[in-house]
Amino acid sequence: MIDKTVNQRAWFLVLPVVVLVAFNALIPLMTVVNYSVQETFGNNVFFFEGVKWFEQILNSERFHASLLRQLSFTGIILLIEIPLGVAIALSMPKKGPWVSVCLVLMALPLLIPWNVVGAMWNIFALPDIGLLGRMINGMGFDYNFTQQPLAAWFTTVLMDVWHWTSLVVLLAYAGLSSIPDAYYQAARIDGASAWSVFRFIQLPKLKRVLTIAILLRFMDSFMIYTEPFVLTGGGPGNTTTFLSIDLVKIALGQFDLGPAAAMSLIYFLIILVMSWIFYTLMMRNEEQ
Amino acid sequence: MKMPKWLVPTLYILFLLLPIYWLVSMSFKTTNEILGTFSLWPQEFTLANYITIFTDPTWYNGYFNSLTYVGMNTLLSVSVALPAAYAFSRYRFLGDKHLFFWLLTNRMAPPAVFALPFFQLYSAVGLFDTPIAVALAHCLFNIPLAVWILEGFMSGVPKELDETAYVDGYSFGRFFIRIFIPTIAAGIGVVMFFCFMFSWVELLLAKTLTSVAAKPIAATMTRTASTAGYELGLLAAAGTLTIIPGAFVIWFVRNHIAKGFALGRV
Numbered sequence: 350m351i352d353k354t355v356n357q358r359a360w361f362l363v364l365p366v367v368v369l370v371a372f373n374a375l376i377p378l379m380t381v382v383n384y385s386v387q388e389t390f391g392n393n394v395f396f397f398e399g400v401k402w403f404e405q406i407l408n409s410e411r412f413h414a415s416l417l418r419q420l421s422f423t424g425i426i427l428l429i430e431i432p433l434g435v436a437i438a439l440s441m442p443k444k445g446p447w448v449s450v451c452l453v454l455m456a457l458p459l460l461i462p463w464n465v466v467g468a469m470w471n472i473f474a475l476p477d478i479g480l481l482g483r484m485i486n487g488m489g490f491d492y493n494f495t496q497q498p499l500a501a502w503f504t505t506v507l508m509d510v511w512h513w514t515s516l517v518v519l520l521a522y523a524g525l526s527s528i529p530d531a532y533y534q535a536a537r538i539d540g541a542s543a544w545s546v547f548r549f550i551q552l553p554k555l556k557r558v559l560t561i562a563i564l565l566r567f568m569d570s571f572m573i574y575t576e577p578f579v580l581t582g583g584g585p586g587n588t589t590t591f592l593s594i595d596l597v598k599i600a601l602g603q604f605d606l607g608p609a610a611a612m613s614l615i616y617f618l619i620i621l622v623m624s625w626i627f628y629t630l631m632m633r634n635e636e637q
Numbered sequence: 638m639k640m641p642k643w644l645v646p647t648l649y650i651l652f653l654l655l656p657i658y659w660l661v662s663m664s665f666k667t668t669n670e671i672l673g674t675f676s677l678w679p680q681e682f683t684l685a686n687y688i689t690i691f692t693d694p695t696w697y698n699g700y701f702n703s704l705t706y707v708g709m710n711t712l713l714s715v716s717v718a719l720p721a722a723y724a725f726s727r728y729r730f731l732g733d734k735h736l737f738f739w740l741l742t743n744r745m746a747p748p749a750v751f752a753l754p755f756f757q758l759y760s761a762v763g764l765f766d767t768p769i770a771v772a773l774a775h776c777l778f779n780i781p782l783a784v785w786i787l788e789g790f791m792s793g794v795p796k797e798l799d800e801t802a803y804v805d806g807y808s809f810g811r812f813f814i815r816i817f818i819p820t821i822a823a824g825i826g827v828v829m830f831f832c833f834m835f836s837w838v839e840l841l842l843a844k845t846l847t848s849v850a851a852k853p854i855a856a857t858m859t860r861t862a863s864t865a866g867y868e869l870g871l872l873a874a875a876g877t878l879t880i881i882p883g884a885f886v887i888w889f890v891r892n893h894i895a896k897g898f899a900l901g902r903v
Contacts, residue, residue, distance in 0.1 A: 363724050472872075
């Protein structure tokens, strides 16, 4: 930790960032707030409605259903990606030419545009022309993600695991490579088991990076839109309609601006509260 | 029986490459072959899909548009984030912690929330359907990320460096450009990579803010998929081409990428 000096002129250094981000964040946010308390019948005529839309959204079963789907999805992918990422990072080579090869290949999915990820998984998993669909059906399972809700969930989760586990691997790998060799030598002298090496040497070092990984994965999976939209279109039925997909349907599909704006604010607030909790944890880790 | 250690990463990489292989292999097939026969590799190898993309301006302009706004966004984000990250890493000032968290909240804002207001805002200022609009809009999440990562890298540089330079008579500007920026060059490279990455992969805002003139390649793809029926070969070729810039830039930052994901804090 660097001990910082108090200097109010530092504001000038921050100013360009504040102006640019405020332009992009505050004006649209004010628009959303405006819509969320008003009713319109077109022609740019608006009436003040108070908290009507908020009540409507909070009591609507549709919102509850998408929120529940969103929470389950985020929960499932976190439960898979975090342990899997750590396991892969633990078994990666520590030195040598293979490290770079591994890192580059693993980072590849992170750089593919999100709709290409969706399209790629669509043609990969289709039961008639896709390799994965053919393989699963060949093993004797009846699998068609465009019609079966369970198969659609399986495919969406698998796609996300494919897409983002590498992020956890890279973070965990960075954490592991910061452990000095001397720690391992000491453990070997003490005759420590593989488990206690993990528990008492590796896990404490991983704590910091894993908080970042969970924070990033939580935020991004909670905002997920393009990939499942291209893969399943939110279907079959509404079974993979997550919060963002539902929101875009209401706002741009039905043009129900009031309810969409109210939903946006509730949605944003949920992410904000959850992220603040992770962020506080992260900063506390850092100060130790 | 003990599993060899290389088995897990190898299996994982195979799993990562399989869908990509399927996409690439499909891009060399004719649409008829894709729909008619099931084969693990192209039977009638064809380059027709790629030729279409490279000769049809509605396709290749999509790449130029995407690369234009991604480049603009990367330069803009990094140049404004540098002084801000320096301020956060070196000084304490009124409201610094709140400001930092406020910046991060914008990284947390779901693009779906902002799609419609952004459309109205950029239409109102007359930037709709220009690369500038997308470049500015992507600042919403790229600037906070850039500040966050750079602040991590800068906090790793001892403060004595600054103090020695000031004692030697350097002004702030000269010190910052001549000494400080070269010191954290690796960090800047990583941040540029991340700005490139997140601007390149984002589609919802890019699609909302453009219609014809500045349409990104990814949006061109979705249009083709819906109107021209199933031109799967073409779609696969366009998808394959969107992977190449990423694969290219990743090579340059391969040794620092993990540190970047850890926000410069490892």
